Amino acid sequence: MRYASPAVGIAFILIALAACAGQGENGRLDAERGASIYAESCQTCHGEAATGKQAAPNTPTHGPEGHTWHHADGQLVQIIFGRLDFPGRTMPSFEGTLSEQDAFDVLAYLKSNWPAEQRQFQAEVSDNWQKLRDANQ
Numbered sequence: 001m002r003y004a005s006p007a008v009g010i011a012f013i014l015i016a017l018a019a020c021a022g023q024g025e026n027g028r029l030d031a032e033r034g035a036s037i038y039a040e041s042c043q044t045c046h047g048e049a050a051t052g053k054q055a056a057p058n059t060p061t062h063g064p065e066g067h068t069w070h071h072a073d074g075q076l077v078q079i080i081f082g083r084l085d086f087p088g089r090t091m092p093s094f095e096g097t098l099s100e101q102d103a104f105d106v107l108a109y110l111k112s113n114w115p116a117e118q119r120q121f122q123a124e125v126s127d128n129w130q131k132l133r134d135a136n137q
């Protein structure tokens with residue numbers, strides 16, 4: 001047989017997609033689960049994820065109007081776990097409270113509120129960040 005059948009091609013694409021999504025501990029991202037973690041642990045300060053309504057003063061919002069989508073996944077996870085220190089940081093660390101899977105599920109939920117161009121941009125930033133990190137290790 002000279003050419004692989006379309007079914008084989010589709011299987012490869014599905015495997016590739018599964019590999020891309022596999023950033024959480026169990027390789028699956030669950031935005032719905034992320035939404036309930038967000039409501040419980042983040043919303044009192046950050047406000048509604050989609051609109052930023054009722055955010056506390058001086059607290060960035062995570063919707064399309066905010067700037068969360070400018071940052072790579074790796075950086076956002078570092079912020080959530082307090083591993084990225086900067087002057088005047090008041091964001092509490094969720095190290096020991098949330099798992100990496102929890103953090104990635106929350107990010108999946110935040111992303112579900114962003115338009116396609118923002119998601120695309122943020123995916124590229126995340127890829128570049130990861131490549132730089134891998135190259136420097």
Ligand code: HEC
Pocket residue numbers: 037038041042043044045046058059060061062066067068069071076079080088089090091092094098106
């Ligand atoms: C007690 C209030 C508070 C809670 C609770 C809180 N944050 Fe924050 N967060 C902040 C503040 C304030 C900042 C701005 C930076 C700073 O002052 O540390 C921030 C910054 C951030 C940033 C970086 C800014 C951005 O949007 O790019 C992210 C990401 C973030 N928080 C995610 C979360 C997530 C996810 C949760 C829940 C798991 C959470 N925060 C819970 C107060 C909070």
